[in-house]
Amino acid sequence: MATVKRIKLGSQGLEVSAQGLGCMGMSAFYGPPKPEPEMIALIHHAINSGITFLDTSDVYGPHTNEILLGKALKEGMRERVELATKFGINFADGKREIRGDPAYVRAACEASLKRLDVDCIDLYYQHRIDSKVPIEVTIGELKKLVEEGKIKYIGLSEASASTIRRAHAVHPITAVQLEWSLWSRDVEEEIVPTCRELGIGIVAYSPLGRGFFSSGAKLLENISKDDIRWHLPRLQPENLDHNKKLFNCVNEMAAKKGCTTSQLALAWVHHQGDDVCPIPGTTKIENFNENIKALSVKLTPEEMTELESIASADAVKGDRYTSDVTTYKDSETPPLSSWKAS
Structure with missing residues (x-):
């Protein structure tokens, strides 16, 4: 069995496998839920292969x-994994x-x-930031949950740079989850x-x-037909023809490199640094096996430059999203003083 490198995520002591497993598609959003025994077998296969960082959320299903x-x-599987879940998106009526209010x-x-x-x-993680509640209030409650031993580390997802700073001032943030891939690079400007600067780990979803x-x-x-990807702007006919060019260029480069397009795209994320953990999701063992091989794809500085010129703005x-x-662009919260006054 190949050994999967482990990395430190953030500065508080959390260590995870250098690649994680996004579990959302097993139960939600990407079509109907997949058969439970097959998904459990896939999760066990991932753990036995050295991928121990598992990502879920209460909204996937929801709950399932x-x-x-x-x-x-x-x-005996619990002791072998680092388990991440999220809160903050609720479906009411x-x-x-x-x-992000404390009671919730x-x-x-x-x-x-x-x-x-x-x-x-x-x-x-706070899955999405509640723009009605000062981030300090939400993190204050999470800090209590850490003190009570219910959670070990705190994360944010889709948070702006200023929200991250304000949160980190209340309690150290261990990881920020953000979308980062060859076709989502806006986070490189300010968030990364x-x-x-703050010593926070980066978890790249949809790599x-x-x-x-x-x-x-x-x-x-x-x-x-009930897969949410049908609604994504980048996959609409008016954009897809243009976006296909990006795939074709990466595909050509992968063929020369002797790896698959997905391995090359994933390797690019891995090469962003040892503080970055991508969490590709899959529902098939063969796709998982392909993804894990991205860890052994080595890219030269010249190849990184070539990929980045292909994947320019x-x-x-x-x-x-629709x-x-x-997203992080909507994540500013009111000042703490406004909460005290209410």
Whole structure:
């Protein structure tokens, strides 16, 4: 069995496998839920292969992905993994709301612990930032959960540089989860440097562009009608023709390199530094096996430069999400003084 390198995530002591496993697609958003026994077998295969950093959220399902992980981590498996989950996106009366108020933070954590059937969550992220609640208030409650031993480390997802700074001043943030890939590079401007300045680890989600770097435009031929990727701006016909060029260039380079396009795209993320852990998701063991081989793809500075010139700012057309989805651009929160006064 190949040994997967371990990296330090953040400055508080968390160590994880250099690549993680995103578990969302097993239960939600990418078509119907996949058969539970197959997904448990895949999770066990990942752990036995040395990938020990597992990523889920209470909104995946909702709730069913956490339950799946809880079942997979029985029989001595829990001690072998670093378990990350998230809170903050809630569906109330069919409407999506973002919540970071203390009572909700605590209730969400207790519910996740129960579903995962664990005593403690290794890394607990705020999945989206509640722009109605000062970030200091949300982190203050998370800090209490750390003190109570319910969570070990605190993370943020889709947070702006200023939100990260304010949060980190209340309690050290161990990791920021953000979308980073050859077609999502806007985080390099401000968020990644802020994380590095503060000693915060970086967890890159969708490092394969939601599967685009596995199969290009053919991706849409293989996904079900209720897959959210049908709605992503970058995969709409008016943008896809342009974006195919990016895939084709990366594909050509991979062929010369003797690896797959997805391995090359993933290796590029790995080469961003030892403080970066990509978490590609999959529901198939053969795709997992392909992804893990990206760890042994070595890129020269010249190859990195070539990839980065291919994936320049104008290489991609369309936003990451539809306009109704909040991202780090919507993550500013009111000053703490406004909360005290209310």
